[in-house]
Amino acid sequence: MEETVAPEMLNNQRDLATSNAKAYLLKxxxxxxxxxxxxxxxxxxxxxxxxxxxxxxxxxxxxxxxxxSQFSKKMDTLRDEPESSAAFDLAEIQKVLLSKGGAEGSEGQEVELVETPLPNVMELAFYFEQAGVGLSREETYCIYLALKQLVDSQPLQKCRFWGKILGTQGNYIVAEVEYREGEEEEEEGGEDDIDEAEKDYGKDDDEDKERQEDLDPLPKSSYKSPPVVPKEDNHTGVNKFIYFVCSEPGKPWIKLPQLTPAHIVAARDIKKFFTGHLDTPIVSCPPFPGNEAAYLRAQIARISAGTHISPLGFYQFGEEEGEEEEEEAVRDSFEENPDFEGTPISELVDTSTWVHHVQHILPQGRCVWVNLAQKKEDDFEEGEEEEEKEEEPDEPEPEVGPPLLTPVSEDAEINNTPPWTGKLSSNLIPQHAVAVMKSNLWPGAHAFATGKKFENIYLGWGHKYSAENYSPPAPALLQQEYLSGPEITEVDDPSVEEEQALKAALEEQKAAVEEMEDMEEEEEEEDD
Incomplete structure (x- = not known):
């Protein structure tokens, strides 16, 4: 027979299950x-x-x-937690670029559009996009607006989007500009001011040293430091153009400093990734004389000198009266050829139809070589001339580089790799294609040409190609110490007993010598 369960027991089991379920839901x-x-x-x-x-x-x-609705935000007892991110802050900055500023009339706007040096970046981006080179359209348009902001705030005669250099913590958007005549700002802290400050600084210390030398003269060093290579003036050589950089479109443009030959020479021996902060010190071997702003400026000059090219015949040298043929090799200026009708696209793929239109940088760190020995002789005083004439140094051999408008085909190869690679943007429709030149020496440098239009751009890390992995040079060997000997070795002072013993030995030696002399004299007298 089946066992019957009492109703009271069933009710108790149901209540227990309900309590357990409610306790679970209340967890x-x-x-x-x-x-x-x-x-x-x-x-x-x-x-x-x-x-x-x-x-x-x-x-x-x-x-x-x-x-x-039940969510409660964590609030600090002193101040609220800000609800902002990097993307939100950047959007707030770029909002100014996208807003239409100024309530000018239509006539004033038309004159501004005609006279502005602002380039048509979107048109150039269209041609580079066909070759698979460039940035996104959104970023390109923001850079276009940022360049307009730079043109409106500076008295510029020329402005060009140079390119973008990547960094580990931030990037650099580079603009190449040229001021109008008489509008360029002078560099703060010139060399004359520095020299005067150095003369005044420590003047009292020098007087104290002179007084001390009169009492106890110290040996003077014969070492002469090598002469400093002077930097090139504005609008010449590596300082022909001025460069502004910004990390993101909409952020303020920062002017890079002028370039010195020491920056160029040191930048060739090191390879550093950019951080995106201009005030970052460059820690390297050999040491670099400056921070990241100077290193960035040096790399921009090197890339421009090696990768800025134009179709053959687009530029020509101006006809100057009384110019000799020997001066053609050192020409540093050119002008646009009004008779240039363009080069066929099929011929622009060949490197012989492209030329360099930026001066080559010599090993000295300048575009124009300067004779340091001659300059040093001019700086001698009259009293020093006679001493220096005895040892006249050999005349240094002038450094010579390829002149302006040299064909790209004459560039040196890199480990059996051609320095340039030319191609068409489309082989299917060559009638509407553009010619693209890619630099293998500086990866990231490109140039396009179609008809009478051409442009150069650089998008990369700012490093030169090297077949082998970069390894910093080893530090210099330590100098040998001076050989020690009895002439320079210090000895302890003798004691009183040692001094007396030495004195007695010297007296005995002297007496023996005198006795020998007396004996020799007696023998001579006997012989006589």
Whole structure:
């Protein structure tokens, strides 16, 4: 016979199961500190209060709304936690670029559009996009607006988007500009001011040293430091153009310093990644004389000298009266050829149809070689001339580089790799294609040409190609110490007993010598 269960026992089991289920639903979450029982109660109360249609289809949305309303933001007792991110801050900065500023009339705007040196960046980006080179359209347009902001704030005669150099923590957007005549700002802290400051600094210390030398003269060093190579003037050589950089479109443009030959020479011996901060010190071997701003300026000059090319015949040298043929090799200026009608696209793929239109940088760090020995002789005083004439140094051999408008085909190869690679943007429709030149020496440098239009751009890390991995040069060997000997070796002072013994030995030696002399004299007298 089946056993019958009492109704009271069934009720107790049901109550226990209900209590366990309710306790489970009342268990708080470790993430949101909420429980399912209270959450379902709130959702059901909202459903009964609002009674929406098709509630089963929107039950999940109601649950999310209830959870969102219960969320309490963590607030500090002193100040609120800011709700901002890097993307939000950048959007706030770029909002100024996208806003239309100034309430000028239509006539004034038309004159500004005609006279502005602002380049058509979007048109150039269209041609580079066909070759697979360039940035996104959104970023390109923001750079276009940033260049307009630079042109409006500076009295510029020429402005060009040079390119973008990548960094580990930030990037550099580079603009190549040229001021109008008489509008260029002078560099703060010139060399004359530095010289005067150095003369005044430590003047009292020098007087004290002279007084001390009169009493106890010190040996003077015969070492003469090598002469410093002077930097090139503005609008010449590596300082022909001025460069502004900014990390993101909309942020302020920062002017890079002028370039010195020491920066060029040191930049050729090192390879450093950019950080995106101009004031970062360059720690390298050999040491670099400056911070990241100077290193960036040096790399820009090197890339421009090696990769800025133009179609053959687009530029020509100006006809100057009384110019000799020997001066053609040192020409540093040219002008646009008005008779240039363009080069066929099929011929622009060949490197012989492209030329360099930026001066070559010599090993000295300048575009025009300067004779340091001659300059040093001019600086001698009259009293020093006679001493220096005895040892006249050999005349240094002038450094010569390829002149302007030299064909690209004459560039040196890199480990059996051609320095340039030319191609068409499309082989299917060559009638509407553009010719693209890619630099293998500086990866990231490109140039395009179609008809009478051409342009250069650089998008990369700012490093030159090297077949082998870069390894910094080893430090210089330590100098040998001076050989020690009895002439320079210090000895302890003798004691009193040692001095007396030495004195007695010297007296005995002297007496023996005198006795020998007396004996020799007696023998001579006997012989006589």
């Amino acid at each position: 708080n979450s470790t993430k949101s500190n909420m429980n399912l029982y209270d959450h379902l109660a709130r959702v059901l109360n909202k459903v009964l209060d609002e009674r929406p249609e098709n509630v089963v289809d929107m039950f999940e949305d109601l649950s999310k709304d209830i959870k969102r």
